[in-house]
Amino acid sequence: MFESKWVLSESCSKAGHHEQPVNAVRQHYVRFLSTRFFVCALLLLLAGLVPLSARAEVTCNNQSGAGQILAAGSISVPANTAIGTTVSTLAPVTYTMQCRFLNSGQMDTSATNTANFSTTAALASGADVYQTGISGLGVRYIFNSSACNATNVIMTNGNAAVTCAFSGALGGAYMPVQISVTAQLVVTDPIQGGISSLTTAPTVAISFKSSDSSSNWPQPNLYTGIATGTLTQATCSVTQANVAVSLPNVGTGALFSSGSTAGSQAFSLSFNCSSGAKVLITLTDNVNPANQSNTLQLTADSTARGLGVQILNHGLPISFGPDSATVGNTNQWLIGASPNGPLQVPLTARYINTGTVAAGTVKALATFTMSYQ
Structure with missing residues (x-):
């Protein structure tokens, strides 16, 4: 300390204070130290007033909607369907994630959480259609959430991300947000004729990434990879609709008694087919679709009474059934193996007495539905 005092004194003498007593030098030195301590204390105080970095700690999980099975139902694909055609858009499923702020969070009570959806399934068409268990049939996944301002987010190259903002009290309740997921089934290549069972579809995984974390953490899968449904590929197209x-x-x-028939007229249904499937057909009464008898009801604008119309296959009246392509449909009947080319189905129509006959006009309507196996 004694040497330091003389240094300060020497410094002061350079400034022109040559005759300052020793005591004065010590007093000046003490004041200098006091001033320096005050400045340092002030700087430390100011440093303590700099705000800490705000950080919200948010935790999130699945509330509902995970573990989905892709339920496709019955899908009918017309013959010669163009590649890229969406043949079925399934009803959306709702996935809900929920987040809340932990008590360990500091200051900020707002954050974002991103639900990352992904699949490792092979692309079947473009960058957004993935292969299912049926060759030539792919699936596209589309995500929407009004709560997250997400509109038609398509899983592309195996990934889709939906980011949601959350705000709430530290230690508060979970805050759920809903994300709807729509699956579209798309033709990606020519499909073999007949009926195919859909048993597998791409697995869709979920992982979360919150704004307070640099890493993702996995959640249970959105889609498990299991699928159900049947795909019917038509091998015949209608030549005359x-x-x-x-x-x-x-x-x-000529129709004097109940059940008597008259006025037969031959006609044909015409198709163009490719080989590879058995062809079945169901005729449906368009006036009364629930009718399972062998007689069509007349339309309301018919003026004749006590009559119906029958359709015959090889001389036998055809019974009518529901408008359905399901194999085994009520009153469905087999045409035979599909040819590689034109197919004619010869039929006959005729009047039949159903009651007390009154003259007038007769009109009946029928539709037909093809099925394949």
Whole structure:
């Protein structure tokens, strides 16, 4: 300390204070030290006033919607369907994630959490359609959430991200947000004719990444990889969609008793097919779709009474069934193996007495539904 005092004194003498007593030098030195301590204390105080970095600690998990099975139902694909055609859009499923702020969070009570959806399934078409268990059939996944301002987010190249903002009290309740997921089934290559069972679809994984963390953490899968449904690929296309059959005029005397028939007229249903499947068909009464008898009801604008119309296959009346392509549908019947080319189905229409006959006009309508196996 004695040497330091003389240094200060020497410094002061350079400033022109040559005759300052020793005591004065010590007093000046003490004041200098006091001033320096005050400045250092002030700087430390100011440093303590710099705000700490705000950090919210948020935890999130699945509330519902994980573990989905892709339920496709019955899908009918017309013959020669163009590649890229969406043949079915499934009903959306709702996935809900929830987040809350931990008591260990500091100051800030707002954060974001991103739900990352991913699949390792092979791309079947473009960058957003993934292969299912049926060759030629792919699936596209689309995500929407009004709460997260996400509109039609498509899983592309195996990934989709939906980011949601959360705010709330530290230690508060979980805050759920909903994300709807829509699966579209898309033709990616020619599909073999007949019926195929859908048993597998791409697994879709979920991981979370919050704004307070640099790493992802996994959640249970959104889609498990299991699928259900049937795909029917038509092997025949209709050559003539609407077939008008004109029955001949007959007198009421030709239909004199219940169940008597008259006025037969031959016609055909025409198709163009590719080989590879058995072809089945169901005829449906368009006036009364629940009708499972062998007689079509007349339309309301028919003026004749006590009559119906029958359709015959190889001389036998056809019974009508529901408008369905399901194999085994009520009153469905087998046409035979599909040819590689034109297919004609010869039929006959005729009048039948169903009650007390009154003369007038007769009109009946029927539809047909093809099925394949």
